[in-house]
Structure formats: structure tokens, C-alpha cells
Amino acid sequence: xxxxxxxxxxxxxxxxxxxxxxxxxxxxxxxxxxxxxxxxxxxxxxxxxxxxxxxxxxxxxxxxxxxxxxxxxxxxxxxxxxxxxxxxxxxxxxxxxxxxxxxxxxxxxxxxxxxxxxxxxxxxxxxxxxxxxxxxxxxxxxxxxxxxxxxxxxxxxxxxxxxxxxxxxxxxxxxxxxxxxxxxxxxxxxxxxxxxxxxxxxxxxxxxxxxxxxxxxxxxxxxxxxxxxx
Numbered sequence: 082x083x084x085x086x087x088x089x090x091x092x093x094x095x096x097x098x099x100x101x102x103x104x105x106x107x108x109x110x111x112x113x114x115x116x117x118x119x120x121x122x123x124x125x126x127x128x129x130x131x132x133x134x135x136x137x138x139x140x141x142x143x144x145x146x147x148x149x150x151x152x153x154x155x156x157x158x159x160x161x162x163x164x165x166x167x168x169x170x171x172x173x174x175x176x177x178x179x180x181x182x183x184x185x186x187x188x189x190x191x192x193x194x195x196x197x198x199x200x201x202x203x204x205x206x207x208x209x210x211x212x213x214x215x216x217x218x219x220x221x222x223x224x225x226x227x228x229x230x231x232x233x234x235x236x237x238x239x240x241x242x243x244x245x246x247x248x249x250x251x252x253x254x255x256x257x258x259x260x261x262x263x264x265x266x267x268x269x270x271x272x273x274x275x276x277x278x279x280x281x282x283x284x285x286x287x288x289x290x291x292x293x294x295x296x297x298x299x300x301x302x303x304x305x306x307x308x309x310x311x
Contacts, residue, residue: 096247101298103252104188104208105291106215106283110141111251116217119249123241128234134227135235135279138220138270145218148269152210155262162261165277180301188296209258213293215283218259220266222276235279242282254283 120137128134140148173181186196194201212218219242223235243253259281260266266278287294 092248093244096244100243100247100253101294101296102254103215103283103285103287104213104254104293104296105288106213106252106285107288108214108216109286111217111285115249115251119242119245119251122245122248123238126234126238126241128238129230132231132234134223134231135238136222136276138222138272139217140220140270141217144269145212145216148218148266149211151265151269152259152262153207155265156207156210160262163263164257164261165263168257184298187298188293191292191295206258209256212259212281212283213254214288215254215285217284219282219284220259220270220272221279221282222272223279225275225277232279239280239282246284250286251284252287256281256283 116139120139124133126135170177189196189202189205192201192205194205221235221239223231239255243255246253257280260278263278266272266281267274267276272278
């Protein structure tokens with residue numbers, strides 16, 4: 082099977098291939114017009130019958146800081162996760178378990194976290210609720226009565242956010258951890274009970290000095306997930 086080792090020079094392809102989950106941001110503010118451009122561009126995502134089911138809450142400044150503090154309090158109090166939907170499989174199996182472990186240990190190795198160092202792992206996990214120092218965090222929601230097709234649509238919208246961010250010189254980190262305490266998020270952002278929290282997305286400029294950002298996750302070859310029918 083033919084493979085393309087290096088894609089041709091193209092702005093769209095570069096935005097896609099340069100996207101990665103950033104776990105260390107600079108505190109630099111994002112200009113409001115840039116945020117508008119990002120979200121307006123992302124809204125061009127396709128959706129069945131063009132219903133555009135997604136909603137976004139943009140959180141910065143004092144609102145961001147207050148929400149971060151509340152989420153950290155819940156995390157350090159060992160509050161049980163209450164995510165409003167099942168994100169991961171209930172029972173892990175191969176090859177997904179091995180991929181998950183590779184991802185986790187690759188990050189811990191870069192950060193110098195040794196196997197069994199639960200305190201260090203806990204500190205790193207807590208960084209989620211600091212939004213990895215990003216100045217802006219987006220919360221994406223979906224009405225509770227939407228079906229699986231709208232979840233697919235919302236996923237494409239989220240991907241558009243991340244790709245558009247790269248085109249604008251920004252980086253992102255999509256985080257399901259940020260919706261583990263939905264009551265806190267909904268209270269702080271006045272999100273009605275009729276909406277489901279899908280994910281949070283930390284957004285900002287990459288701190289290139291942060292070792293966590295050196296992580297380059299692997300991708301399986303085409304042969305493992307593609308079947309050509311001719």
C-alpha cells in the first residue's frame with residue numbers, strides 16, 4: 082500500500098498536522114476579534130439539515146479564574162466524576178488499552194514522573210483544572226434531546242475549532258476532564274440543565290519552554306485502519 086510520508090505544502094494540511102494537545106500555555110491574552118474569527122470559521126462545520134446543534138461558552142478573566150478554583154477544589158476533595166455521558170469504553174481491550182498506556186507513559190516520561198509516583202500523577206492531572214495556564218477555555222454543549230448524529234456534528238465543529246486555531250497561530254487542548262463536574266461548570270456559567278457538557282477546550286499560545294509540549298503522539302499506519310476496495 083502506498084503511503085505519503087510528507088504531505089505537500091498546504092496551509093490546511095499544515096494546520097491539521099501541526100495540531101497537538103498543548104499542556105502548557107503562555108498567559109498572553111487572545112484579542113477578541115481573533116476569537117470571533119476562530120468561532121465564526123469553526124461554525125462552517127457541517128451538520129445534518131444544517132441544524133448547527135452546538136453551543137459554546139467562552140470563559141476568560143475573572144470568570145475563568147473562579148471556575149478554575151472551584152474545579153480544583155472539587156478535584157482535591159476527591160469528588161466523584163459525574164460526566165454526563167460515557168466517554169471511554171466501560172471495559173478496555175486491545176489495541177486501545179495499549180495505545181492509551183503508551184500515550185500516558187509517554188507524557189509522564191517527558192515530565193520525569195516515575196511509575197507509581199501517585200502524588201506527581203495527581204499534580205499533573207490537577208493541571209487540567211488550571212486549563213494548563215491557558216487564558217481562555219471554551220465549553221461546548223449540546224441540547225439533551227439531540228441524538229447521535231448531532232454528536233457527530235458537534236465533533237466536527239470541535240475539530241474545526243482546533244484546526245482554525247492553528248491557522249490563527251493558536252493552540253488547543255481538548256479536555257473531557259473539564260466536564261467531570263458538570264454541576265460546578267453549569268452553575269458558574271449559567272448553563273441550563275437541558276444542555277449536556279460535551280468537552281472543554283483550553284485555548285491560547287503555546288509555551289514552547291514547557292516540556293509537556295514536546296510530546297508527539299504516534300499514529301498507526303494506514304494498513305491498520307484503512308481498507309481499499311477496487
